[in-house]
Amino acid sequence: MTPERWEQVKEVLYEALQREPEERSSFIARACEEDVSLRSEVQTLLSSYEQAGSALEKPPRELAMELLAKERLDQLIGQSIGQYRLVSLLGAGGMGEVFLAEDTRLGRKVALKLLPARFTQNTERLRRFQQEARSASALNHPHILTIYDFGRVGSTHYIASEFVEGETLRQLVSRETLPVPTVLEIASQVASALNVAHEAGIVHRDIKPENLMLRRDGYAKV
């Protein structure tokens, strides 16, 4: 279609759309007079319009936001924070993003959590968090994630902990239904971990499938 033709089609089409649906076809016939091809072009687009419904009314806003957010995180891959080199993004949540990172001093893999700025700007909250990290790092339990390090580079606060090769309980249950014995096994591992934490005066406050890691051999980590 040429630009001039489209202008013509647009004119008639828009006028037609201002009318009641049952009057549209006869309006188009009158407006196009002898021009049969114009008439058929407008008629085709009219039915396209009617089929389209609300197709373009809802922009993929959330998707755009997610992609934007993710792209920024991807830019961090390969960069270093102190002795840690970021390898890949493991997950993102309310408490910050978790990356798989390499501790270049010890040559081992770690899970590196970067705390969000809004969190670390609150001194009281940060102090409490550091306190908890300190107590948690003192815990020694096979089902509690071992904390290696807690620190700051520039304005970025991070926590380095043991990297568990596996998936979250959420990922597992969204894929398959677990047999009861497996569920009990996981629950009892988690309970024993929480018991040890509670005895040390630490309350997790956010136990959920997203926060429980399962190793490939079924070993659970809180």
Add this chain to the structure above:
Amino acid sequence: MKTVSPNEVSQLLADWSNGDRASLDKLMPLVYAELHDIASRYMRRERAGHTLQTTGLVNEAYLKLVDQRNTRWQNRAHFFAIAAQIMRRILVDHARKRRYAKRGAGAHQVSFDEGALACAEIGAELVALDDALNSLASIAPQQSRIVEIRYFGGLTVRETAQVLGLSVDKVKREWTTAKAWLHHEMSNH
């Protein structure tokens, strides 16, 4: 990253409105970085029950980057046009990559979220829309831009009219007929 003062951003917008293509090359990464920043901040907050619309996102970036006292509304339009372009590119690139990955060798992992990104239908539609918008641009560039700003920039008819300096009626007319044209184009390819 080097920070740029709101005054400089206003100047770049003005230069671009006056036809200086090089200033767009300087603006693009600035706007991009700001949108990234705001989006990732909001994505975290969203889980605590806050949501942000694209319009809000772009507005926030605008307020942060641009010196409003020294910026004319025409330049504001240019800013929204850039943001819409960025949104379009990011969505379409993602959709194309996903399609490519799906056709390519099997399992690729989507680890970041289980929600919107997994929706393959949106992806195919986005790719078709992008192609259709490109053809529309060849016969009616302004109309194509209106759709881009409305759809990808998330602006209402009224806001679109405002930023482009057009009447509300004109935008309504262009938007309505573009929908018919695009739907026809997308269902025939």
